[in-house]
Amino acid sequence: MGSDEEFMQHALGLAERGRRRVIPNPMVGCILVKDGNVIAEGWHDHIGGLHAEQMAIADAETRGISPQGSTAYITLEPCNHFGRTPPCTEALLWAGVTHVVIGSDDPNPTVRGGGCEALRQAGVEVQEGVLEDECREQMREFIHWCESKRPYVLLKAAVDPLGRIDGEQSQPAERFSSEASLEIVHQLRSESMAILVGINTVIRDNPTLTVRGPDIGPRDAPLRVVIDPSGRIPSECKLMQDESAPTLIIHCEDPNQTDDSPHVERIVLPDDDGEISVERILDMLGDRGVQSLMVEGGADTWRRFLAEEAVDRAHLCRSPFELSGDHGVVFEEHELTAAGLRRVSLRDVDGDEVSNWEK
Numbered sequence: 552m553g554s555d556e557e558f559m560q561h562a563l564g565l566a567e568r569g570r571r572r573v574i575p576n577p578m579v580g581c582i583l584v585k586d587g588n589v590i591a592e593g594w595h596d597h598i599g600g601l602h603a604e605q606m607a608i609a610d611a612e613t614r615g616i617s618p619q620g621s622t623a624y625i626t627l628e629p630c631n632h633f634g635r636t637p638p639c640t641e642a643l644l645w646a647g648v649t650h651v652v653i654g655s656d657d658p659n660p661t662v663r664g665g666g667c668e669a670l671r672q673a674g675v676e677v678q679e680g681v682l683e684d685e686c687r688e689q690m691r692e693f694i695h696w697c698e699s700k701r702p703y704v705l706l707k708a709a710v711d712p713l714g715r716i717d718g719e720q721s722q723p724a725e726r727f728s729s730e731a732s733l734e735i736v737h738q739l740r741s742e743s744m745a746i747l748v749g750i751n752t753v754i755r756d757n758p759t760l761t762v763r764g765p766d767i768g769p770r771d772a773p774l775r776v777v778i779d780p781s782g783r784i785p786s787e788c789k790l791m792q793d794e795s796a797p798t799l800i801i802h803c804e805d806p807n808q809t810d811d812s813p814h815v816e817r818i819v820l821p822d823d824d825g826e827i828s829v830e831r832i833l834d835m836l837g838d839r840g841v842q843s844l845m846v847e848g849g850a851d852t853w854r855r856f857l858a859e860e861a862v863d864r865a866h867l868c869r870s871p872f873e874l875s876g877d878h879g880v881v882f883e884e885h886e887l888t889a890a891g892l893r894r895v896s897l898r899d900v901d902g903d904e905v906s907n908w909e910k
Contacts, residue, residue, distance in 0.1 A: 552587030558624040559654055559682040565594040565603070566626050566689060571741045572597040572768035575842055577690035579603040583611055583621040583648070590616045597768040604629055604639040608646045619647035626686045628657040628679075631665040640669045653679045654686030658697035692744075695863070696842035701833040706846045706853055706865040707739060708882055711872060715879035716850055717755070727872040731901035734764060739866060740773060741765035743845040745799075745836060747776040749852035750783050759789045760847065761796050772796035774841065778832070778852060780825055782806040791815060801827055801835075829859040850880045857890035865892055865908035868900070 553561075566580030573579075573595045581603035583591040591614065593607030601609065604625060611618040629639035629651070643651065651670055656679060667677050687694055692703040709728045710716055740746055741762045748758065760775040775790055780803040784791065790798045794814045803822035811817065820831050836844060846856055856862050865887050884894075884906075892908040899905075 553584075555624070555652055555678070555681045558582060558584055558589070559626070559652065559686070561589065561592075562603075562624045562626050562654070563682065563685060563689060565592055569595045569597065571765055572770060573600075574598065574742075574744055574767075574770050575693070575840060577627055577693040579625065579627045579690075581607040581623055581625045583607050583618050583623055585616075585618075585621040590614070590621060591618065598770045602630070602639050602642075605642050608642055611646075617647070620649050621647075622650040622652060623648045624652045624654075624681075626654040627690065628653050628655065629666040629670070630657070631669045638666075638669075640666050640673075643670065644673050644675070648675065650676045651678070652681050653677065654681055655683050655690070655694075658694055660697070692843040696837060696840075699837070701837040702745065702841045702844035704833070704844050704846060704856060704861050704863050705739065705743065706856060706862045706887075707736060708848070708853060708865070709868040709870065710882055711870055711874045713873065713879075714869075714881040714883045715874050716848070716882055717874065717879050727870045727874060728868050729870070729901040729903050732868050732870075732903045732905060735866075735868075735900065735905065737762055737764045739845060741767050743773050743843045744841045745774040745776050745843070746845045746847055747778065747832075747852070748846075748848050750777060750779040751851065752848040753777055753779075753784055753788055753790060755849070757788050758847075759793055759795075761793070773845075774799055776832075776836070776844075777801065778827060780822060780827055782808075801832065803827060826855075829856050829861045833861060850882050853882065854886065857886060860890055862887075862890055862892065863910055867906045867908065869904040869906075871902050871904075 562580035562582050566578040569578045579595045581593045582589050591607045591611035593603045593610055595603050608618055623643060631638045631640045670677050695703040711727055746760045775796055775798045777800045779800050782802055784800055794812060798815045800817045802819050805819050820827050887908050891910055894906050895909050896907045
């Protein structure tokens with residue numbers, strides 16, 4: 552027989568199977584236990600699919616095992632409202648589950664304790680807070696947005712051995728990190744709801760900012776966001792031409808542009824002497840339901856987010872390949888520590904030194 556913590560750890564492992572694919576919903580795992588044995592498993596696999604509790608109940612039925620009288624271990628409080636699927640509380644009651652163990656309560660304003668309360672009123676014994684920290688960490692972006700109505704911000708930077716982010720400006724932009732490091736970047740993009748760059752990065756690098764590799768399921772591709780105060784974005788750049796993902800351009804004033812493609816949206820935010828505040832950008836994205844934001848460049852944009860202490864996590868890749876030229880913009884680790892971030896991991900990725908930072 553396992554302990555409550557062991558069973559909840561099992562549910563956490565199942566929840567991971569929905570990573571990237573369930574956004575904007577949180578990852579959730581559920582197991583049904585009877586007589587000390589796991590009789591069924593479930594997880595939220597993709598947006599629009601069954602919730603973890605519903606999948607676990609269906610799994611029990613498929614195995615020919617009755618869930619009547621079982622205990623459900625669920626990483627997140629069951630929903631008690633109609634969304635894309637019926638309430639999970641009703642599914643648990645219908646299945647005859649008599650005891651429910653919860654990892655984290657649901658901070659979503661549409662739930663806020665409603666699930667646990669509905670189960671208790673129906674006579675189900677409910678236990679809360681088992682591996683709560685681990686459960687909340689797994690769905691940190693969702694919880695951060697529910698509690699602050701702003702996206703959780705990840706800063707991604709790549710530098711050469713001298714801390715430079717670009718080489719000789721008269722030459723095309725150089726790729727200097729390894730293929731393995733690039734795969735990590737696409738993994739990070741796949742776990743984000745939006746990817747943001749400044750206009751100088753668009754003009755210099757002409758990026759696509761799309762996810763290539765990881766399976767994100769049927770969910771929407773990450774929104775591509777450009778800070779372009781004075782309307783300098785080239786009409787022929789990839790973000791304007793590539794329709795595989797939506798593009799949002801932030802201006803200080805209306806550019807009076809009427810010939811954009813359907814995937815392009817422009818928005819005007821108030822400025823302070825030609826600069827759009829990070830606070831306004833985060834509020835706007837949060838109001839749009841963006842829970843996680845990846846800030847990819849360039850250095851001016853990184854520094855603005857760091858200066859306003861808006862960065863929750865950072866991913867820094869230092870390549871052994873030295874860029875061309877004797878000059879260039881330098882970005883160093885002390886800029887992360889000055890913004891309240893601390894290094895939590897350091898590893899070698901095919902010759903690149905990759906570090907992760909958190910508050």
